[in-house]
Amino acid sequence: MPGRHLLIVDDEPDLRWVLRGLFEDAGFAVDEAGDGDEALARLAERPFDVVLSDVRMPRLPGTELLRRIRGSDPDLPVVLLSAVEDLATAVGAIKEGAYDYQAKPYDPERLLLSVQRAAEQRALRAEVQRLRSAGARPADFGRSRLARQLRADIELVAPQTSLAVLLCGESGTGKEVAARAIHALSPLASGPFVAVDCGALPEPLLESQLFGHQKGAFTGADRARPGLFQMAHGGTLFLDEIGNLPLPLEAKLLRALQERAVTPVGGTEPVPFHARLLCATNRDLAGSVRQGTFRIDLYHRIAEFVLQLPALRDRPEDVPHFARRFLAEANQEMGRNVTGFTAEAELLLQRRPWPGNLRELRNAVRRAVLCCGASEIDDCDLGAAGGAGPGGAEIDPGPAGGGSLADRVRAASEALEARILQQTLAACGGNKAAAARALRIDYTTLHRKLRRHGHPG
Numbered sequence: 186m187p188g189r190h191l192l193i194v195d196d197e198p199d200l201r202w203v204l205r206g207l208f209e210d211a212g213f214a215v216d217e218a219g220d221g222d223e224a225l226a227r228l229a230e231r232p233f234d235v236v237l238s239d240v241r242m243p244r245l246p247g248t249e250l251l252r253r254i255r256g257s258d259p260d261l262p263v264v265l266l267s268a269v270e271d272l273a274t275a276v277g278a279i280k281e282g283a284y285d286y287q288a289k290p291y292d293p294e295r296l297l298l299s300v301q302r303a304a305e306q307r308a309l310r311a312e313v314q315r316l317r318s319a320g321a322r323p324a325d326f327g328r329s330r331l332a333r334q335l336r337a338d339i340e341l342v343a344p345q346t347s348l349a350v351l352l353c354g355e356s357g358t359g360k361e362v363a364a365r366a367i368h369a370l371s372p373l374a375s376g377p378f379v380a381v382d383c384g385a386l387p388e389p390l391l392e393s394q395l396f397g398h399q400k401g402a403f404t405g406a407d408r409a410r411p412g413l414f415q416m417a418h419g420g421t422l423f424l425d426e427i428g429n430l431p432l433p434l435e436a437k438l439l440r441a442l443q444e445r446a447v448t449p450v451g452g453t454e455p456v457p458f459h460a461r462l463l464c465a466t467n468r469d470l471a472g473s474v475r476q477g478t479f480r481i482d483l484y485h486r487i488a489e490f491v492l493q494l495p496a497l498r499d500r501p502e503d504v505p506h507f508a509r510r511f512l513a514e515a516n517q518e519m520g521r522n523v524t525g526f527t528a529e530a531e532l533l534l535q536r537r538p539w540p541g542n543l544r545e546l547r548n549a550v551r552r553a554v555l556c557c558g559a560s561e562i563d564d565c566d567l568g569a570a571g572g573a574g575p576g577g578a579e580i581d582p583g584p585a586g587g588g589s590l591a592d593r594v595r596a597a598s599e600a601l602e603a604r605i606l607q608q609t610l611a612a613c614g615g616n617k618a619a620a621a622r623a624l625r626i627d628y629t630t631l632h633r634k635l636r637r638h639g640h641p642g
Contacts, residue, residue, distance in 0.1 A: 189214065241268065251282065260307065303419075306375040381422075383429045395447070418459055427487060511547045525561050530562050607640070
């Protein structure tokens with residue numbers, strides 16, 4: 186893309202000439218500087234999108250140039266080149282804020298790709314800032330006081346990319362939505378957002394996913410693959426359900442965060458990374474620390490700033506707002522034209538405790554849109570919206586020793602079916618045809634099931 190301005194800093198004129206040709210062919214406008222002091226003078230004259238600098242130069246080395254640039258323009262990406270493969274220097278440079286670190290002799294394609302990505306990040310950061318100044322806001326978290334506080338906390342912490350954020354809340358409260366909002370409002374918005382559920386994969390596979398692996402590291406590893414830490418370079422890594430992380434991986438994750446580098450499975454050399462870490466949990470992680478089931482040092486690494494996402498039952502005034510939003514989404518997805526909710530349906534929505542939070546509410550509204558046979562959703566359409574029923578009743582598994590597992594599961598299933606039938610029929614005012622429609626079964630089936638469960642029919 187023409188118009189991207191690159192400053193090449195190196196004390197070797199021949200290398201600067203070769204690099205100028207490489208980047209001008211790719212559409213960059215290129216300026217040169219022979220050392221760090223000359224580079225600072227160029228930077229004072231005009232803005233640049235990327236700086237590509239050698240590390241070892243007379244007067245002012247590249248590492249010191251990086252520190253000074255970070256002090257004056259923290260968003261200006263700096264890519265460092267070095268003739269010496271010094272891992273400690275590479276890790277140190279990434280910690281200091283370098284966008285990338287590559288060794289000479291460099292790979293032209295890899296170097297070009299790195300600088301192009303750095304320029305894109307610079308441009309998108311500028312766009313994020315423009316949107317912020319124009320009044321851009323994070324994702325919709327509702328209208329209640331708790332929702333406004335959550336939004337304010339996200340806007341406060343998003344620009345502080347050095348802070349690791351822990352998002353706490355029950356299942357379905359929108360932790361990943363909040364994580365994506367933090368990413369979108371941060372200077373790293375142009376970089377990738379990479380998410381992984383720490384409880385969804387077995388330990389060996391999760392380790393390979395996070396840190397990558399070398400060819401031959403295990404059966405089936407026919408090629409080297411980068412891990413999610415490397416894939417999130419320049420962006421955000423979101424570790425969902427961090428409380429489910431296997432204990433052996435806690436130590437490896439802690440070391441990676443301390444060193445800002447990961448060691449691939451089967452490898453021996455750490456690979457630097459530069460990505461912001463966001464974690465989420467529906468567990469009481471501080472309680473797990475007190476019980477000794479989660480490392481205290483790792484907890485303090487990932488919980489530099491804690492965001493608590495409120496449960497829906499604690500902000501019932503947000504229920505109608507989200508119900509209308511989910512209704513609009515379902516209408517668009519299903520090609521329906523349901524205009525709203527009856528007064529009875531809105532009352533039912535606000536009375537429910539919604540233990541599954543926003544996810545449960547969304548599912549209930551979607552099912553109601555599908556079942557609705559009128560212009561508005563009524564309480565009958567919502568009658569079978571949740572397995573726990575309007576009162577949020579739980580399934581009673583029966584007393585300990587009350588029969589075999591199969592017998593107890595069968596009895597619990599029967600009890601749950603009876604409760605759903607009774608609640609749906611009550612919500613529909615005793616109208617069996619409406620109840621059958623809400624449950625998406627035929628009238629004969631409903632009548633038979635009611636008689637089996639002792640209803641007078």
